[in-house]
Amino acid sequence: MNKEDLIKKFDRQASIYENNRNNLVLWNWRAKLLQDATGSLLELAVGVGANFPFYDRHRVRVTAVDFSPTMIKKAEEFADRLNIRFEFLLADIEQASFQENQFDTVVSTLSLCGLLNPVAVLNHFNRWCRDGGHILLMEHGISSNWLLAAAQKVLDPIAYRVSGCHYDRDMMKLVEKSDLLIEKSEHHWFDTVHLIWARPDKTA
Numbered sequence: 001m002n003k004e005d006l007i008k009k010f011d012r013q014a015s016i017y018e019n020n021r022n023n024l025v026l027w028n029w030r031a032k033l034l035q036d037a038t039g040s041l042l043e044l045a046v047g048v049g050a051n052f053p054f055y056d057r058h059r060v061r062v063t064a065v066d067f068s069p070t071m072i073k074k075a076e077e078f079a080d081r082l083n084i085r086f087e088f089l090l091a092d093i094e095q096a097s098f099q100e101n102q103f104d105t106v107v108s109t110l111s112l113c114g115l116l117n118p119v120a121v122l123n124h125f126n127r128w129c130r131d132g133g134h135i136l137l138m139e140h141g142i143s144s145n146w147l148l149a150a151a152q153k154v155l156d157p158i159a160y161r162v163s164g165c166h167y168d169r170d171m172m173k174l175v176e177k178s179d180l181l182i183e184k185s186e187h188h189w190f191d192t193v194h195l196i197w198a199r200p201d202k203t204a
């Protein structure tokens with residue numbers, strides 16, 4: 001799918017993401033993952049801002065990126081409602097460039113499933129995050145349960161066409177293949193959802 005079609009697809013889904021912002025299970029995982037968020041923070045593919053309630057406005061300065069104008073608009077409205085000031089960038093994260101070591105924290109939640117080259121983007125995080133900083137990921141992908149995995153593989157082409165997200169990516173493998181150092185991870189729902197606490201590897 002070309003990028004323009006993908007952007008339109010996400011634009012059309014923005015209201016669904018807005019209605020799902022308070023999903024209780026995701027809420028608890030987001031709260032747990034983002035406890036370590038601190039300092040200058042990059043959140044890629046921010047969507048409608050579902051992570052915003054978990055940022056301590058006294059501890060973080062957020063740069064939020066998304067390529068969907070409708071998602072960004074809803075994220076901005078949500079930030080206004082929460083009375084927090086973020087910097088919003090309408091950009092394709094796969095083409096974006098930031099300074100080396102610019103951020104203390106980099107956050108990606110439910111985002112790598114839609115990227116063309118997730119490992120390349122993870123390697124960008126490795127450069128953009130300062131030594132000792134936090135890279136916090138919550139990503140979904142293929143299950144360790146063979147039956148569920150088989151269903152995910154069969155459904156993937158349709159799921160991608162409908163939602164713009166792949167359901168059959170092995171997220172742990174992708175993160176392990178990248179330059180990041182995984183410190184800790186948690187796996188839920190038959191290993192379809194992963195919470196990953198990582199750090200940059202500046203020797204890579």
Ligand SMILES: C[S@@+](CC[C@H](N)C(=O)[O-])C[C@H]1O[C@@H](n2cnc3c(N)ncnc32)[C@H](O)[C@@H]1O
Nearest residue numbers: 010045046047050066067068071092093109114
């Ligand atoms: C599944 S939603 C997740 C939104 C949010 N991170 C969350 O946790 O709810 C994926 C988001 O990634 C954005 N996205 C996908 N590919 C992107 C890219 N290459 N650059 C910027 N944003 C992208 C979409 O517009 C959408 O808002």
